[in-house]
Amino acid sequence: MSVFDEATVGELRELMGRYPQARSALLPMLHLLQSVEGHVSTAGIELCAELLDLSAAEVSGVATFYTMYKRRPMGTHHVGVCTNTLCAVMGGDAIFERLSDHLGVGHDETTEDGQVTLERVECNAACDFAPVMMVNWEFFDRQDPASAVELVDRLRDGEQVASPRGAEITSWREAERVLAGFEDGRVDEGPAAGDASLVGLEIANERGWSAPVADSAASAAQESKGEAVAEADTQRAESETVAEESGADVEGGAGDRQEASGGGSEPQAEGKADD
Amino acid sequence: MTDVLTPVLSAGWADDRAWTLDAYTRRGGYRALAKALTTTPAELIDLVKESGLRGRGGAGFPTGMKWSFIPKDNPNPTYLVVNADESEPGTCKDIPLMMASPHTLVEGVIIASRAIEAERAFIYVRGEVLHVVRRLRAAVREAYEAGHLGRDIGGSGMNLDVVVHAGAGAYICGEETALLDSLEGRRGQPRLRPPFPAVAGLYASPTVINNVESIASVPAIVEHGIEWFGSMGTEKSKGFTLYSLSGHVKRPGQYEAPLGITLRELLELGGGMRPSPDGTDAELKFWTPGGSSTPILTAEHLDVPLDYEGVGAAGSMLGTKALQVFDQTTSVVRCVLRWTEFYKHESCGKCTPCREGTWWLVQVLRRLDSGQGRAGDIELLQELCGNILGRSFCALGDGATSPITSAIQYFRDEFESGMHTPSAELFPPVASTLFATEATA
Numbered sequence: 001m002s003v004f005d006e007a008t009v010g011e012l013r014e015l016m017g018r019y020p021q022a023r024s025a026l027l028p029m030l031h032l033l034q035s036v037e038g039h040v041s042t043a044g045i046e047l048c049a050e051l052l053d054l055s056a057a058e059v060s061g062v063a064t065f066y067t068m069y070k071r072r073p074m075g076t077h078h079v080g081v082c083t084n085t086l087c088a089v090m091g092g093d094a095i096f097e098r099l100s101d102h103l104g105v106g107h108d109e110t111t112e113d114g115q116v117t118l119e120r121v122e123c124n125a126a127c128d129f130a131p132v133m134m135v136n137w138e139f140f141d142r143q144d145p146a147s148a149v150e151l152v153d154r155l156r157d158g159e160q161v162a163s164p165r166g167a168e169i170t171s172w173r174e175a176e177r178v179l180a181g182f183e184d185g186r187v188d189e190g191p192a193a194g195d196a197s198l199v200g201l202e203i204a205n206e207r208g209w210s211a212p213v214a215d216s217a218a219s220a221a222q223e224s225k226g227e228a229v230a231e232a233d234t235q236r237a238e239s240e241t242v243a244e245e246s247g248a249d250v251e252g253g254a255g256d257r258q259e260a261s262g263g264g265s266e267p268q269a270e271g272k273a274d275d
Numbered sequence: 276m277t278d279v280l281t282p283v284l285s286a287g288w289a290d291d292r293a294w295t296l297d298a299y300t301r302r303g304g305y306r307a308l309a310k311a312l313t314t315t316p317a318e319l320i321d322l323v324k325e326s327g328l329r330g331r332g333g334a335g336f337p338t339g340m341k342w343s344f345i346p347k348d349n350p351n352p353t354y355l356v357v358n359a360d361e362s363e364p365g366t367c368k369d370i371p372l373m374m375a376s377p378h379t380l381v382e383g384v385i386i387a388s389r390a391i392e393a394e395r396a397f398i399y400v401r402g403e404v405l406h407v408v409r410r411l412r413a414a415v416r417e418a419y420e421a422g423h424l425g426r427d428i429g430g431s432g433m434n435l436d437v438v439v440h441a442g443a444g445a446y447i448c449g450e451e452t453a454l455l456d457s458l459e460g461r462r463g464q465p466r467l468r469p470p471f472p473a474v475a476g477l478y479a480s481p482t483v484i485n486n487v488e489s490i491a492s493v494p495a496i497v498e499h500g501i502e503w504f505g506s507m508g509t510e511k512s513k514g515f516t517l518y519s520l521s522g523h524v525k526r527p528g529q530y531e532a533p534l535g536i537t538l539r540e541l542l543e544l545g546g547g548m549r550p551s552p553d554g555t556d557a558e559l560k561f562w563t564p565g566g567s568s569t570p571i572l573t574a575e576h577l578d579v580p581l582d583y584e585g586v587g588a589a590g591s592m593l594g595t596k597a598l599q600v601f602d603q604t605t606s607v608v609r610c611v612l613r614w615t616e617f618y619k620h621e622s623c624g625k626c627t628p629c630r631e632g633t634w635w636l637v638q639v640l641r642r643l644d645s646g647q648g649r650a651g652d653i654e655l656l657q658e659l660c661g662n663i664l665g666r667s668f669c670a671l672g673d674g675a676t677s678p679i680t681s682a683i684q685y686f687r688d689e690f691e692s693g694m695h696t697p698s699a700e701l702f703p704p705v706a707s708t709l710f711a712t713e714a715t716a
Contacts, residue, residue, distance in 0.1 A: 018438055019438065020352075020395065020478060021459065021460075021478055023459060023460035023461075024440075024458055024459055024460050025460065026460030026461075027440070027441070027442065027443050027457065027460065028440070028441065030443065031402070031441065031443065052460070061462055062460065062461060062462055065445065065462040065463065065623075066442070066443035066444045066445050066463075067443075067444035067445065068402050068403065068442075068443040068444035069443055069444075080403075083613075084364050084613065084614075084617055085364055085567065085599075085610045085613040085614050085617070086364065086365060086521055086522055086599050088613055089522070089601065089605055089609075089610065089704070089707045089708070090522070090707070090708055090709045091708035091709050091710055093704060094704070094705070094708060121403070122362070122364075122446065122617055122620070122621070123362060123363070123364040123365070123366070123617070124403055124404070125361045125362065125366060125367045125369070125370040125401070125404065126367050126370065127364075127365050127366070127367045127519065127521035127522075127527070127597065127599060128367055128519055128520065128521045128527040128528045128529065129367075129527075130521060130522070130527070130709065131708075131709060134403065136405065137402070137403050137404060137405040138405050138406060139404075139406070142709060144708075144709065144710040145710075163406065165374070165406065166405065166406035167405075167406060167409070175405050178405060178408060178409060178412075179402050179405065179408055179441040180441075181412075181439075181441070183409065183412055183413065183416075184409070186409060187294070187409040187410055187412075187413040188292070188295075190406060192288055192289070192290065192292065192293035192294055192374070192375040192376075193288045193289065193293070193371055193374065193375040194371070195528075196526075196527050196528035196529070197285075197288060197371040197374075197375065197528060197529050198285075198288055198289055198528070198529075199520075199526050199527070199528030199529065199530065199545065200280050200282065200285065200518075200528060200529050200530035200531050200532070200544075201282050201285050201286070201288060201289055201529075201531070202289075203280060203530075203544050203545075204278070204280040204281075204282050204531075207278075207279075207280075209278035209279060209280045209281065209282075210278060210281065210282065210286075211277070211278075211281040211282065211283045211286070211507065211515060212277055212278075212281070212503060212506050212507065214498075214499035214500055214502075214503035
C-alpha cells in the first residue's frame, strides 16, 4: 500500500466516517483515488478493499460499473461531447467528429501530449444549452465545431479557461477531489444561472406575471418586497412588486382545463421514473 | 385564472449571488422551516398530502402519500434520500435549480426530514456536474453554520445531518432502488420489490426517496398553504412546475408554469420554432413531453394539457416535463437509434429482456438508419419491444421501448425508407444543427 501516503489514507477514512455504514463511502473513495493517481489502479482497488473489509473483486465490480471511473491513466483534461440525441442533432455529432480529427484520438482516448482525453458523454442535463460540451465536468454551452477546437487548443496551450456557468478550469484530477467530497473554494465563481435557465423568469417579469399572492403571506411578503426594491436588482424586483399589487388572481386556475384532460389514469407505481 | 408563468422555484435565480444563504434568506428563505419546526410531523405529512403535490421526477406519485408509508413501529432509523441523479435524456430542470438556489432544496430536505422523522438525509447528485456539487456542499455547510442543520435545530429538539453524495456516471441510478444500492457502495442495480423502500430501503431501513423538484416545492407549500398551491394547476395535477424547452425552438430554457399549460402556449411565449435553415418557417415534427422514456408526440398534440392526466390521455406520460422539440429537418429514425444506443449503454445487465433486448434493438435500428433495413424489420422491432415492455426488472427497459413504438406509430414510412435509403440522405444532419444557417450558407 506504499503507493498512497498517510494523508490519502486519512482522507479515505474521513470519507468512511461520513456515513452510517462505511461501504457507502466507496464511490467517493474511488473519486478521491482518481484525484491522487489519475485513474483507479489495482493498488487503489486493493486499498479500498482492505479499508472496507471487502474483496478486491467486489471493489473492482463497482469501479468498472460506473463510467466516470477510469482504469487507464487520463489526460490532464477530460473533454466530453454530448452525443445523446438532442445534442447530437443540434450539432454534437459534428463537434465530436471535428474534435476527433483535430486531436487525432477517438472516444475514450488521450492525446499523445497527455493533455486531453476525449469522450462521448450521455445527456448531461443541459439540453436547453445544446449542443453541450463538458471540460472536467464543467459546462460549455452552445458549442460548434470551431469553438470546440478553439477551446481544446486553449486547454492544451495551458491558457486560463473558465466555464461560462462554473469555475475556472483546473484539471480533471482536481475536479475529482471535489466530487469525492472536499471543497476547493471555487463555489462563488461563475453566475447563478445561464441565460436559458432564466428565459421563463425574464418573460414573466416582462409581462408582470408571478405566482399568486397567498392571503396569509401577503403582509409579510409586502414588507420584504419593499426591502427588495430598495436593495437589489431593481428592475425585476419592481416589476414583480407591480405584478403583485395589480392583484394577480388568487382564485381560479384549478379546474379550468378539466374538460380537455380526459381519462384520469391512476398514479403509477412508485419508482416508475428513471429520474 | 393564474398568470401564464408562475415562477416560484425559479423566482430567485437572477438574484445577485443567489446560491448563498444570504441571498436566499433575503428573499424569505428558511421562513417555511421556522413554521415547520412548530408543526408536528403528522401535520406536515397531512399538509403535503392534502396539497396534492405529486412527484416531479417522472412517475407523479403523490409525495405526501409516499411519506405516510413510513412505518411508525420500525426500530431502524428512517432516512430521506433526494434523487438528484438527473440523467433522463432531455431533462434539465434539477441541475439549474441546484446550481442557482441550492438552499431551496436544503430547506425542503429539512422540512421533509421532520415530516418523516429522519435524522439523516442524503442528496445523491450525479457526478458529472462539478459546479452543482460545489454549490450543494457549500449550501449544506452554510446551513450547518446557521443552525438549520445539526443538533437541536432552531431549539426544536430536531436533529438532522445531511450528506451530499456524488455519483459516478450511471443513468440507472436514477431508478430509486438502484440509487439505494449505489448509495450503499455497490453496483447500481435495481432491487426486487416488495419490500418497498418505505419499509426496507437504505441499509434495509425505512426510506423515502424523492426527486429534487418535489422536495424543493415543499417550503413554498408550507409557507403559503395548500389553497395557494392548489390555485395553480389542474384538479388532479396541482401546483407549479418547471417545464424545460429544448431543441429547434427560438428560446430554449426553463419555463415555470402551473401544471396544465400546453406546448403551443410555451412555444408562443418563446417566439415559436426556430427559423428553418432555408429561410422558411420551421415545422414542429415530433417532441417528447417528459424525456426520452415518454412516447413521442407530434404537432397534433400541441394543445394537450401538460399535466399527468392530459399527457396520459394522449398516449404518453408527463414524465419530467422535458420538452425536446424537433423540426422537419430531423430524421426520426436517427433519433430513435441514438436513444436506443443510450438505453443499451445504460442497461445495468441485471435482467435478460433489457440487457439482450436493447442490444438487438440497436442492431436492427442501425440497419434501418443506414438504409440497409430488411423486410420485416419494423415488425421485428415491435416484437422485441413487446418482449421487453413489462417483462424487464425495472422501468429502464420499458422506457427503452417508448421512443421506438411511438415513432413507428407516427412515422412508419420513415422506417420503411430505411429499407433502401440512409437517414442521412433523407435528412442531411447539418440542417438540424444549431449552426445550420452558417453551415449551409
